[in-house]
Every structure is written in structure tokens, then in C-alpha cells.
Amino acid sequence: MKKLGIYIHIPFCESKCYYCDFTSGVSNNDVISSYADAIVREINEFDSTGYIVDTIFIGGGTPTSVSSDIIEDIVLAIRKNFVLSLVEFTIEGNPNSYTKQKLDHYIRLGVDRVSVGVQSLNDKVLKAIGRVHTSSDAKLCLQLLMDSGLKVSADMMVGLPYQTLDIVKRDAKMVMDSGIGHVSCYSLILESGTKLASKVANGELVLPSDDDAVDMYDAVMYIAKGYGLNRYETSNFGVPCQHNVGYWKLKEYAGFGVSAHSFNKGVRYYNTNNLQDYITGNKYIIDEKPTLAELASEYMMLSLRLDQGVDIEDFKSKYGDKSYNDMMSIAKGQAEYLHIDNRFISIKPEYSYISNSIIEKFI
Numbered sequence: 327m328k329k330l331g332i333y334i335h336i337p338f339c340e341s342k343c344y345y346c347d348f349t350s351g352v353s354n355n356d357v358i359s360s361y362a363d364a365i366v367r368e369i370n371e372f373d374s375t376g377y378i379v380d381t382i383f384i385g386g387g388t389p390t391s392v393s394s395d396i397i398e399d400i401v402l403a404i405r406k407n408f409v410l411s412l413v414e415f416t417i418e419g420n421p422n423s424y425t426k427q428k429l430d431h432y433i434r435l436g437v438d439r440v441s442v443g444v445q446s447l448n449d450k451v452l453k454a455i456g457r458v459h460t461s462s463d464a465k466l467c468l469q470l471l472m473d474s475g476l477k478v479s480a481d482m483m484v485g486l487p488y489q490t491l492d493i494v495k496r497d498a499k500m501v502m503d504s505g506i507g508h509v510s511c512y513s514l515i516l517e518s519g520t521k522l523a524s525k526v527a528n529g530e531l532v533l534p535s536d537d538d539a540v541d542m543y544d545a546v547m548y549i550a551k552g553y554g555l556n557r558y559e560t561s562n563f564g565v566p567c568q569h570n571v572g573y574w575k576l577k578e579y580a581g582f583g584v585s586a587h588s589f590n591k592g593v594r595y596y597n598t599n600n601l602q603d604y605i606t607g608n609k610y611i612i613d614e615k616p617t618l619a620e621l622a623s624e625y626m627m628l629s630l631r632l633d634q635g636v637d638i639e640d641f642k643s644k645y646g647d648k649s650y651n652d653m654m655s656i657a658k659g660q661a662e663y664l665h666i667d668n669r670f671i672s673i674k675p676e677y678s679y680i681s682n683s684i685i686e687k688f689i
């Protein structure tokens with residue numbers, strides 16, 4: 327049996343944050359319920375022969391913003407159509423839609439890990455980016471999640487309007503004081519077409535400089551380390567998320583829902599970004615069969631984001647001698663920036679700030 331990760335995309339939120347370019351938005355209950363029916367249909371249509379599911383990630387959007395009965399319908403469909411041997415089952419949400427009742431329901435469904443979008447614990451920053459919660463909502467939510475006994479992760483962002491290095495350091499300490507076992511820290515990507523991009527363009531809001539944003543990220547990394555949450559991937563610290571590690575190691579996965587990506591049975595496919603099209607069954611937009619060389623290059627690109635780096639034996643067994651020789655000759659040309667031993671090739675920590683340009687050499 328081959329291991330498979332399952333991703334479910336719930337594209338609904340209580341309101342749209344000014345910086346967000348994800349397939350997500352506000353919808354009414356009728357749309358949400360037709361959407362759940364469409365996901366259940368897509369799950370039922372998947373030929374699961376030969377697969378055993380070891381991770382599930384319900385993300386979005388904001389899965390906690392919909393009724394937990396909707397989540398139950400989807401989980402029951404997964405349980406019916408797949409053989410499960412779960413090592414991790416995550417649900418993602420935002421601070422004011424997690425409740426004790428929902429958490430209890432998720433636990434009954436098998437969830438063992440919760441992720442919450444904190445972003446910042448400064449009310450002026452939160453308001454400037456259009457978050458619907460306050461700093462105290464986020465602190466109460468972290469407490470609620472910790473009290474549940476589940477594994478807890480929090481998302482933070484740096485490079486936001488009104489953020490200073492001191493504000494970020496204080497926020498990071500408060501987040502980690504809660505005792506969480508995992509933090510993701512993202513540098514703001516100013517996506518074109520978002521409300522934040524136009525507020526910055528018309529001078530209403532000012533962003534910290536790139537150098538300041540790098541200092542903020544480094545501060546979060548340093549503070550996380552002090553709490554025992556070591557960086558294992560560019561944006562992630564603490565006990566690794568098994569589902570995401572699966573993506574970075576090119577494990578097979580099946581994504582269900584609007585805009586969800588999949589990679590299984592040697593094929594990559596992407597669902598439509600259009601919610602109505604998805605609901606009416608017009609799901610797939612691209613379908614491609616990557617070559618071995620493409621997969622090898624993608625494996626390098628993704629593994630080099632991990633602090634552990636590329637597992638040389640795994641690479642060789644998956645992609646063969648030719649890809650191995652090509653990869654080693656590029657690695658030797660980049661030896662100054664890389665740590666190479668018998669088992670792994672990784673980017674030296676002091677060069678992680680130029681990791682993208684090092685990784686590009688392998689593509």
C-alpha cells in the first residue's frame with residue numbers, strides 16, 4: 327500500500343483579509359452546503375485502491391468558520407472511501423471561530439492537530455491588515471487550543487504595516503509563551519490586486535523595508551529556538567508538520583475542493599479556482615505527467631527548503647544514477663554554500679538568506 331496525504335480546501339472566511347490572495351471569501355449557508363456535497367462527490371469518485379492515508383489537512387480559507395457538521399460530512403466520506411492509518415490530522419482556522427464545542431467535535435472526528443492564524447498580537451497591525459479578531463481574541467484562542475490537549479501550531483506574519491522589530495519580538499514571545507509546539511512565520515507577500523496592495527500604492531499604509539522584514543523574521547527564528555522550536559523549513563519551526571513534509575518530499579497526495587492540487591498515480595492535476603464551476607462539477611483545469619528529470623529537479627527544489635536537506639539515498643533510489651550524477655555535479659559547483667555529507671545535502675544556515683538563488687541552480 328502506498329502512503330497518501332489528503333488535503334481538503336474549505337474556501338470560506340468570515341471576511342476577506344486585505345493581504346490575502348488565497349481562493350477564499352464570504353459565502354452563505356446554501357453555497358457552503360452545496361460545496362460540501364461537491365467535495366463529498368469528489369472524494370467518492372477517487373479510486374483509492376492501493377493507498378493508505380497517513381495525513382489529513384483541512385485548510386483554507388477558514389475551515390473553522392463553517393459548521394463542524396459540514397466537516398463531519400467530509401470526514402465521514404474520507405473514512406468511507408479510504409483506508410486510514412493516520413499519523414496526523416490537522417484542521418486550520420482563525421482565532422474567533424474556534425470554540426470549545428467545535429474542538430470537541432473535531433476531536434471526535436479524529437483531529438489531533440490544530441493550526442491558528444494569529445499573524446500579530448498588536449491591534450493596530452491587525453486592524454491595518456483587515457483581520458476580524460483582536461489580540462486578546464488570539465490569546466484566548468491559544469489558551470483554548472492548548473487546553474484541548476491537541477498539538478497546536480500558530481501562523482505569524484512579518485513585514486506588516488505598523489510592525490516594528492520590538493513589536494514582532496514581543497508578539498513572538500507571547501505566542502511561544504502559550505506553550506505551542508509549532509510556529510509558521512511568513513514574510514508578507516504583497517499580492518497585486520489585494521486591498522493591501524492598493525492601500526500601499528496610494529500611500530495610506532507603509533510597509534517596513536525588506537531589510538527590516540528580514541530582521542523581524544530572524545528575530546522570530548531566534549526566539550523560537552529559545553523555546554526549543556528549531557527551524558526545519560524556510561517558514562516553519564518546531565515539531566514538523568508531517569502533512570507538509572510529505573509535499574516537500576514529493577509524497578503522493580490528493581487534494582479535494584476548489585483550487586486544490588493533487589499528485590498521485592504519476593499525474594499532477596489542479597482543480598478550478600472558480601467556486602461555481604467546482605460546485606457544478608467542472609473541476610479539473612490542468613492535468614500533466616511530469617518526466618523523471620522534472621520530478622528530480624522538483625524534489626531538489628523542495629528538499630533544499632528543509633533544514634535537513636536532500637536525502638541522497640532517497641534521491642538516488644527514486645530518480646536513478648543519471649539524475650544523481652547531474653545533481654551531484656551541480657552541488658559540487660555550489661559547494662561553498664552547501665553542507666554535503668554521505669547522507670544529506672543542505673544549504674548552510676549562514677546562506678539561508680540567499681537560498682532561492684542557490685535552489686535555482688538545480689532547476
Ligand SMILES: C[S@@+](CC[C@H](N)C(=O)[O-])C[C@H]1O[C@@H](n2cnc3c(N)ncnc32)[C@H](O)[C@@H]1O
Nearest residue numbers: 345346386387388419420443481512513514515
Ligand atoms: C490560508 S491561511 C489559513 C488560516 C486562517 N484562514 C487565518 O487566516 O487565520 C494560511 C496563512 O497564510 C499566511 N498568508 C496568507 N496570505 C499571505 C500573504 N499575502 N503573505 C504572506 N503570508 C500570507 C497567513 O499567515 C495565514 O495564516
Ligand code: SF4
Nearest residue numbers: 339342343346350387
Ligand atoms: S488570511 Fe485566512 S482568514 Fe484571511 S482571507 Fe485569507 S484565508 Fe481567509
